[in-house]
Amino acid sequence: MKPSLPQGTRDFSPIETTRRNYIFDTIKAVFKTFGYQSIETPAMENLSTLTGKYGEEGDRLIFKILNSGDFTKKIREENTDLSLPNKVLPLISEKALRYDLTVPFARYVAMNRDKITFPFKRFQIQPVWRADRPQKGRYREFWQCDADVVGSTSMLNEAELIQIYDRVFTALQLPVVILINNRKILSGLAEVAGAPDFLIDLTVALDKLDKIGIDKVNAEMLEKGIPQKAVEAIQPLMAFKGNTIEKLNFLKSFLGQSTEALQGIAETEAVLAYFNGENAFELNESEIQLDLTLARGLNYYTGTILEVKAKNIEFGSIGGGGRYDNLTGIFGLPNAAGVGISFGADRIYDVLLAQQLFPENAIEGTEILFANFSAIEEKAALPLLDILRQAGISAEIYHESAKLKKQFEYADKKGITFLMIYGEQEITQQIVTVKNLKSGVQVSIPKDKILAFKSYF
RNA sequence: GUGGUCAUAGCUCAGUCGGUUAGAGCGCUAGAUUGUGGUUCUAGAGGUCGUGGGUUCGAUCCCCAUUGUCCACCCCA
Numbered sequence: 001m002k003p004s005l006p007q008g009t010r011d012f013s014p015i016e017t018t019r020r021n022y023i024f025d026t027i028k029a030v031f032k033t034f035g036y037q038s039i040e041t042p043a044m045e046n047l048s049t050l051t052g053k054y055g056e057e058g059d060r061l062i063f064k065i066l067n068s069g070d071f072t073k074k075i076r077e078e079n080t081d082l083s084l085p086n087k088v089l090p091l092i093s094e095k096a097l098r099y100d101l102t103v104p105f106a107r108y109v110a111m112n113r114d115k116i117t118f119p120f121k122r123f124q125i126q127p128v129w130r131a132d133r134p135q136k137g138r139y140r141e142f143w144q145c146d147a148d149v150v151g152s153t154s155m156l157n158e159a160e161l162i163q164i165y166d167r168v169f170t171a172l173q174l175p176v177v178i179l180i181n182n183r184k185i186l187s188g189l190a191e192v193a194g195a196p197d198f199l200i201d202l203t204v205a206l207d208k209l210d211k212i213g214i215d216k217v218n219a220e221m222l223e224k225g226i227p228q229k230a231v232e233a234i235q236p237l238m239a240f241k242g243n244t245i246e247k248l249n250f251l252k253s254f255l256g257q258s259t260e261a262l263q264g265i266a267e268t269e270a271v272l273a274y275f276n277g278e279n280a281f282e283l284n285e286s287e288i289q290l291d292l293t294l295a296r297g298l299n300y301y302t303g304t305i306l307e308v309k310a311k312n313i314e315f316g317s318i319g320g321g322g323r324y325d326n327l328t329g330i331f332g333l334p335n336a337a338g339v340g341i342s343f344g345a346d347r348i349y350d351v352l353l354a355q356q357l358f359p360e361n362a363i364e365g366t367e368i369l370f371a372n373f374s375a376i377e378e379k380a381a382l383p384l385l386d387i388l389r390q391a392g393i394s395a396e397i398y399h400e401s402a403k404l405k406k407q408f409e410y411a412d413k414k415g416i417t418f419l420m421i422y423g424e425q426e427i428t429q430q431i432v433t434v435k436n437l438k439s440g441v442q443v444s445i446p447k448d449k450i451l452a453f454k455s456y457f
Numbered sequence: 458g459u460g461g462u463c464a465u466a467g468c469u470c471a472g473u474c475g476g477u478u479a480g481a482g483c484g485c486u487a488g489a490u491u492g493u494g495g496u497u498c499u500a501g502a503g504g505u506c507g508u509g510g511g512u513u514c515g516a517u518c519c520c521c522a523u524u525g526u527c528c529a530c531c532c533c534a
Binding site: 002004007055057058060061100128130132133134135136137138139142143144204296316317318319320342343344345346347348371373403404405406407408409410411412413419421423424425433435437440442 | 458490491492493494495507525526527528529530531532533534
């Protein structure tokens with residue numbers, strides 16, 4: 001049969017794995033320095049845990065797992081109308097692949113509340129699956145790197161998470177813009193505009209302002225059924241230009257009649273205050289921008305919303321997050337406020353590759369190859385091989401006796417630097433011939449000095 | 458879910474305005490070179506031209522369907 005891969009999934013070669021680990025290791029190290037602890041959850045969750053958490057669109061994109069055994073049994077027993085997918089689905093599928101890391105985390109917190117010390121700061125780096133149509137920068141299996149803190153309403157968390165973004169992207173040498181907004185401001189906007197029922201449609205349309213322009217945004221809002229009056233009411237906001245302070249002042253007067261909006265503005269100011277004045281959090285390569293059009297689709301955000309975009313390249317968002325006041329409520333644990341961020345490792349990979357930002361020395365390979373000429377010489381080399389390995393040096397012996405030429409080619413292709421020869425002549429003289437394949441220099445060293453082989457070059 | 462694109466060797470792609478043995482580069486195997494590679498030269502293996510149907514004397518090429526791919530929209534990391 002012809003080998004193939006499911007749509008939107010990928011294999012990772014040795015070099016790709018090394019580069020991906022570079023990203024994961026960087027993120028993990030920063031998470032740890034901020035006091036976040038690692039957890040992992042299963043690849044599959046109960047379907048009921050996931051449905052209804054991501055909106056209608058999200059539910060459609062959840063990968064369902066077919067029940068084991070006679071999965072049509074219930075359909076037959078209940079004589080279900082097969083033309084109604086919504087009726088059929090729960091009868092044939094009870095599990096699904098996780099869609100993100102936040103909902104499984106909420107489930108985990110609700111289930112382990114007796115063991116957790118709050119505020120609970122956790123990070124989680126695992127793959128997630130979405131039944132989306134793949135395209136550039138979009139995969140059906142991709143890795144998220146999440147950090148969340150649950151059990152605290154302090155804006156200090158937001159500030160620290162922003163700093164985590166900065167630390168990670170600075171370490172990766174990737175300058176980014178961190179966009180910030182607040183769901184309460186958007187709610188207040190919908191309220192002031194007189195269209196509170198259209199919050200989602202309104203924010204989704206507003207989110208596209210940068211991309212498609214004011215006219216098309218207006219057209220989309222009207223198309224979604226948002227009243228003409230409401231669309232007119234928010235025009236000043238879309239037209240407003242100014243720096244962060246000017247924007248906040250504008251909002252205070254423009255949305256002043258909404259207490260919710262004022263609260264969102266205050267929260268945003270509180271977050272930003274951590275980055276100004278005395279003892280402010282320092283940002284290295286990143287900058288923060290208040291973006292009033294930033295919406296993000298997920299339904300569970302209630303306060304701060306964050307999104308990260310790489311500078312100098314058009315590539316969608318490479319990270320996002322926000323505050324949710326009651327994510328665990330549905331699992332029976334009310335009032336557990338939380339805030340979290342996510343890194344899109346796969347998109348970060350694509351951006352780093354496009355910008356050639358991967359370090360050269362990130363290649364992990366074998367350092368030494370022993371040549372193999374015969375069964376006797378092979379056996380004689382094994383103790384030397386072991387000495388090197390025990391010293392933590394990556395070494396291997398050619399798997400069978402073969403022509404030297406062939407063994408050289410093997411070393412070349414694997415990028416091995418040193419070839420060691422311990423053949424008939426060397427054995428009688430108790431020496432090892434070492435050749436640096438990069439420089440072509442070859443030396444003979446005493447067998448018992450093998451660990452110091454580099455000092456002979 | 459909507460629209461478009463493409464599908465030929467292991468990989469990247471030519472090509473045939475429908476006609477006899479479908480090509481290249483890379484890769485692979487072997488030799489020139491039985492303990493010294495990366496270069497070069499030579500030879501070889503490898504394809505039911507995605508699948509099914511139709512038109513035709515004849516289809517890899519034209520038409521239809523189907524599956525897969527990539528891209529855009531929707532949405533999102």
